[in-house]
Amino acid sequence: MRLNKRNKKYIFEGFRYSTLTIWLVIVGFPLFWIVGTSFKPDAEWFAWPPVYWSETPTLSNYANVWMGKEELTVTQYAQSMQKPWKALGNSTLVALVSTSLSVFFGAILAYGVSRYQVLTEARMFQLLMLRMVPPIVIVAPLSLHYSTLGLLDTHLGLILVYFLTTLPYAVWMTKSFIDEIPMEIEQAAEILGASKWRTIWEVVLPLARSGLVATFLFILILTWSEYLLALLLSKTEVVTLPVELSKYEGSTEGRVYGRQAALAVGITIPLIIIGIFIRKHLARGFSFGMVRR
Amino acid sequence: MGSNNLAGTSVNSTREMTRARAIKRFKWITISPIVVIFLVVLMPALILQLYFSFFGWTVYLGSWLDAEFVGFEIFEEVLTDERLGWAVIRSLYFSFGSTVGCFLVGFGLALLMYRPFKGNAFYYIMFIIPMLTVPIVVAYTGEMLLYQNGPINGILSSLLGHDIKVSWLADADIALTTVMIMEIWNWTPFSFIIMIAGLASLPKEPQEAAQILGAGKFRVFFEIQLPLLRPVILLALILRFLEAMAEYPKIWSLFQGGPGSVTETIPVLIYLTTWNYFEISKGAAQSYVVMILMILIVLGAIWVLRREKTNLDQMYK
Numbered sequence: 269m270r271l272n273k274r275n276k277k278y279i280f281e282g283f284r285y286s287t288l289t290i291w292l293v294i295v296g297f298p299l300f301w302i303v304g305t306s307f308k309p310d311a312e313w314f315a316w317p318p319v320y321w322s323e324t325p326t327l328s329n330y331a332n333v334w335m336g337k338e339e340l341t342v343t344q345y346a347q348s349m350q351k352p353w354k355a356l357g358n359s360t361l362v363a364l365v366s367t368s369l370s371v372f373f374g375a376i377l378a379y380g381v382s383r384y385q386v387l388t389e390a391r392m393f394q395l396l397m398l399r400m401v402p403p404i405v406i407v408a409p410l411s412l413h414y415s416t417l418g419l420l421d422t423h424l425g426l427i428l429v430y431f432l433t434t435l436p437y438a439v440w441m442t443k444s445f446i447d448e449i450p451m452e453i454e455q456a457a458e459i460l461g462a463s464k465w466r467t468i469w470e471v472v473l474p475l476a477r478s479g480l481v482a483t484f485l486f487i488l489i490l491t492w493s494e495y496l497l498a499l500l501l502s503k504t505e506v507v508t509l510p511v512e513l514s515k516y517e518g519s520t521e522g523r524v525y526g527r528q529a530a531l532a533v534g535i536t537i538p539l540i541i542i543g544i545f546i547r548k549h550l551a552r553g554f555s556f557g558m559v560r561r
Numbered sequence: 562m563g564s565n566n567l568a569g570t571s572v573n574s575t576r577e578m579t580r581a582r583a584i585k586r587f588k589w590i591t592i593s594p595i596v597v598i599f600l601v602v603l604m605p606a607l608i609l610q611l612y613f614s615f616f617g618w619t620v621y622l623g624s625w626l627d628a629e630f631v632g633f634e635i636f637e638e639v640l641t642d643e644r645l646g647w648a649v650i651r652s653l654y655f656s657f658g659s660t661v662g663c664f665l666v667g668f669g670l671a672l673l674m675y676r677p678f679k680g681n682a683f684y685y686i687m688f689i690i691p692m693l694t695v696p697i698v699v700a701y702t703g704e705m706l707l708y709q710n711g712p713i714n715g716i717l718s719s720l721l722g723h724d725i726k727v728s729w730l731a732d733a734d735i736a737l738t739t740v741m742i743m744e745i746w747n748w749t750p751f752s753f754i755i756m757i758a759g760l761a762s763l764p765k766e767p768q769e770a771a772q773i774l775g776a777g778k779f780r781v782f783f784e785i786q787l788p789l790l791r792p793v794i795l796l797a798l799i800l801r802f803l804e805a806m807a808e809y810p811k812i813w814s815l816f817q818g819g820p821g822s823v824t825e826t827i828p829v830l831i832y833l834t835t836w837n838y839f840e841i842s843k844g845a846a847q848s849y850v851v852m853i854l855m856i857l858i859v860l861g862a863i864w865v866l867r868r869e870k871t872n873l874d875q876m877y878k
């Protein structure tokens with residue numbers, strides 16, 4: 269076989285598809301496994317050789333976790349203590365409110381930075397890096413401080429913390445979207461008599477809308493999946509879904525894979541759908557000033 | 562300042578002043594709510610942490626104010642503690658390993674995918690899903706997969722013909738590396754997305770010029786594309802590294818720092834000290850030491866990224 273241009277192309281294509289497919293399997297298998305496990309009856313969770321796809325799929329795990337139905341099984345679980353729906357409500361509330369605050373203040377601040385450099389570049393980077401300090405270093409005194417303020421185990425407490433920790437991302441991402449809107453449009457609005465605030469509200473932000481939505485959804489994903497702060501700043505009232513999942517162990521059995529899988533699938537599906545929805549914007553939002561178009 | 566024109570500058574500089582004042586007002590209006598929340602929520606916690614570091618306090622004392630001043634004793638204890646040193650080393654190993662892994666895989670995938678081809682969209686969607694998976698779910702999925710009787714061992718057994726039962730999670734030698742691989746799985750999409758954006762935004766002219774002048778594909782890659790991609794590469798590496806240093810859910814929920822203490826990274830150590838051993842003051846001092854360490858790393862990161870940004874700004878003027 270000659271190594272001409274056409275053959276080289278086929279070889280490359282073959283290489284590409286096989287490599288990508290390998291990674292596809294690596295990505296897909298864990299997902300396949302957790303979905304599969306969520307449908308497995310108890311006996312198959314720990315079986316050897318492992319059960320790759322159950323012959324007898326069952327909805328009992330889902331019914332048990334999400335509907336609270338006790339099934340007569342070989343083993344007993346303490347799931348009456350778990351409350352997935354409450355956790356779902358908590359997660360949704362905290363995530364939505366903190367993300368809205370973050371994007372709202374972030375976008376306005378980003379506008380100021382983009383047009384008028386209200387924050388210097390140094391400050392912008394410092395803001396970003398502030399988020400990079402591990403939250404573990406602040407959680408201990410924070411929980412004490414919160415308990416004094418009465419914010420421990422409250423929605424407001426988590427919301428405020430999430431707001432502060434996601435704000436850097438909000439500012440950076442919205443700034444990159446606002447940067448792309450030409451100043452001429454604002455000048456036109458000004459000439460037509462609009463005040464500054466009105467220009468921002470009715471001209472600039474609507475134009476950046478798709479980017480703002482993408483930022484909102486991305487930060488929503490972050491707050492929804494956050495674990496450490498939610499674990500240590502909550503006790504019983506404001507348990508969020510990730511924390512709920514980690515508490516989901518049977519009192520006598522330890523890991524209850526099928527149930528955990530059913531809960532995990534429920535937690536993850538919304539985020540995956542959101543992520544796929546905004547995938548085109550993620551690249552633009554993640555540039556942090558390092559990508560020029 | 563006001564523009565200089567022959568006819569006098571008073572009107573222009575007044576307008577400039579009003580404008581400058583308006584900008585300042587805007588700045589204060591937008592920043593103040595954030596600053597207020599920060600001062601109310603985080604500042605006291607930081608101060609409290611500092612207080613605990615200098616005033617030995619245990620849970621047996623009643624109120625916070627009963628603690629006695631111990632000077633730098635606690636800091637001394639913390640800084641000479643071998644355990645903290647080991648935790649730092651483990652964190653660095655975990656972070657470096659997962660960052661490099663994420664980058665190599667992400668960059669490789671990006672190189673194969675940044676030009677459109679059939680099936681592009683499908684692969685892209687599938688490849689970003691791991692990043693959207695809640696880390697704690699990744700942890701438990703990993704546990705189910707790597708459990709002794711789990712599918713990974715099952716597949717290996719089928720491939721190799723006899724029962725393989727590697728103890729991925731309980732073997733002290735490989736536990737930390739196992740989590741590292743989970744971290745790579747979880748966060749490769751981050752590097753992947755950034756690198757695809759970077760590759761797609763590269764200007765075509767330098768590459769075309771080089772090819773016309775006879776440079777081969779490898780040379781074009783190493784001497785033209787890579788240098789232009791440097792800011793993006795550094796961004797992907799730095800951001801991921803910093804976040805990996807703070808990783809907690811996977812390591813804690815799967816290992817709680819064990820077996821033994823082989824997976825005791827910095828966050829795990831601080832958690833154990835503060836919440837399991839109740840050595841609040843020691844935990845506070847450890848936190849400050851870690852904070853200073855991270856701030857130094859972060860300052861270095863800022864310096865690097867700002868330099869890259871300045872280069873880019875100049876290049877694209």
